[in-house]
Amino acid sequence: MSPPPSNLKKVAFLFPGTGSQHIGMGAGLWAEYPEIRKNISLLESRLGYELKNYMFHGPDAALFPGLFSDIPTVFAETTAVLGLAIAKSLAEKTSFPDFAAGRSFGEFTASSFAGFFSPLDCINAIKKTIREGQKICVRNPSSLVTVYGPGKPGTAWLLKEMKKAGHSCELAIFYERLKVSVLGTERKSLDTLRKLLAKKGWRSSVSREPGAFHTSLFRDLSSDIPLFLEKAALSDPKIPVFLNCDAEKCSRKKALASKIALGVSKRVYWQETLENMLAAGVRVFVEIGPGIMLTEFICELPRDAVALKTDNAANFAGTLDFLKKNAKK
Known part of the structure; x- marks a missing residue:
């Protein structure tokens, strides 16, 4: 070949x-x-x-x-x-x-x-x-969370707010055309992230696979x-x-x-x-x-x-x- x-x-x-x-x-x-x-x-x-x-x-x-x-x-x-x-x-x-x-x-x-x-x-x-x-x-449970709708400004806001609240949260993947962000965070931080998402009305789903890879x-x-x-x-x-x-x-x-x-x-x-x-x-x-x-x-x-x-x-x-x-x- x-x-x-x-x-x-x-x-x-x-x-x-x-x-x-x-x-x-x-x-x-x-x-x-x-x-x-x-x-x-x-x-x-x-x-x-x-x-x-x-x-x-x-x-x-x-x-x-x-x-x-x-x-x-x-x-x-x-x-x-x-x-x-x-x-x-x-x-x-x-x-x-x-x-x-x-x-x-x-x-x-x-x-x-x-x-x-x-x-x-x-x-x-x-x-x-x-x-x-x-x-x-x-040892340290974490997850990837797909967020639908935030775009670049919204994603930057989420990361900033999570940091202000004392939580580690990082962008793992971003699809600009779809306005979809995949965020990685510790499991203990998910409730805070969900509350922030609720404020903006953005939907999300937590990956079935373990770990905030990437x-x-x-x-x-x-x-x-x-x-x-x-x-x-x-x-x-x-x-x-x-x-x-x-x-x-x-x-x-x-x-x-x-x-x-x-x-x-x-x-x-x-x-x-x-x-x-x-x-x-x-x-x-x-x-x-x-x-x-x-x-x-x-x-x-x-x-x-x-x-x-x-x-x-x-x-x-x-x-x-x-x-x-x-x-x-």
């Missing part, structure tokens, strides 16, 4: 992070596509244990860990395995994309697909990161990730990977390792990543795996750009057909 000629529409594969998982994900793809069955089974054989039954049947507790529990779960591994299997299947039947990126923990998967480290090393790193994150959250509450975890990668065979990626912490593309293994580590305790610049991809000439965004990453809603796409899905058999078929036609132009 080699990158497509430069006269074609540039393609980016986008990998989801936590929060995208759901019971039944991948079941239709498994039933319809032998290549996806092959690639999932290959990854499972390398891991030494099965994940597809968790994808297809749950239980719910395996995909959504208890908020402040350190009992091991498989929610991140299942999303990574499914994403890698889908991406590999597409690349085998069409051509390799020009760029890759992953939102939140999806950047581990994106980096593995790009050749930075093996799928086994990737999934082991994700697993260790999530496990250590759960332990941090048991905030300084997980700074110690950023220091641990290089240790998780010590035994991994790292390589320069075959294609540039856009990273969460600065929305810039990266093509060197040393910088990639450093930025992945930073990503767990720094704000996610996802909207900026999409905008920078557009500036780099990307016109085909392929959303890999479960869930919908709302590319076209987060970032205003030009008329010649398209966002494609792979979350079910019908969408995968349409995406595969589109990429085949693009590769022949």
Whole structure:
């Protein structure tokens, strides 16, 4: 598999992070596509244990860990395995994309697909990161809270008011077009945050996953990730990977390792990543795996750009057909 000629529409594969998982994900793809069955089974054989039954049947507790529990779960591994299997299947039947990126923990998967480290090393790193994150959250419970409607001025006001009230609260992700903010705060601060939201009439939802990842509450975890990668065979990626912490593309293994580590305790610049991809000439965004990453809603796409899905058999078929036609132009 080699990158497509430069006269074609540039393609980016986008990998989801936590929060995208759901019971039944991948079941239709498994039933319809032998290549996806092959690639999932290959990854499972390398891991030494099965994940597809968790994808297809749950239980719910395996995909959504208890908020402040350190009992091991498989929610991140299942999303990574499914994403890698889908991406590999597409690349085998069409051509390799020009760029890759992953939102939140999806950047581990994106980096593995790009050749930075093996799928086994990737999934082991994700697993260790999530496990250590759960332990941090048991010691100091925290959550990510999605707030709908504040925009930039409103978000700045919320952060200022939380600080005045003596609470730690940080911006983890911001979607300007949607006027959606994802804030990270300690669990003990949620009541204060809810009262401030009520004053403005803004809706909110608390993430089902534990921990205010992408905030300084997980700074110690950023220091641990290089240790998780010590035994991994790292390589320069075959294609540039856009990273969460600065929305810039990266093509060197040393910088990639450093930025992945930073990503767990720094704000996610996802909207900026999409905008920078557009500036780099990307016109085909392929959303890999479960869930919908709302590319076209987060970032205003030009008329010649398209966002494609792979979350079910019908969408995968349409995406595969589109990429085949693009590769022949």
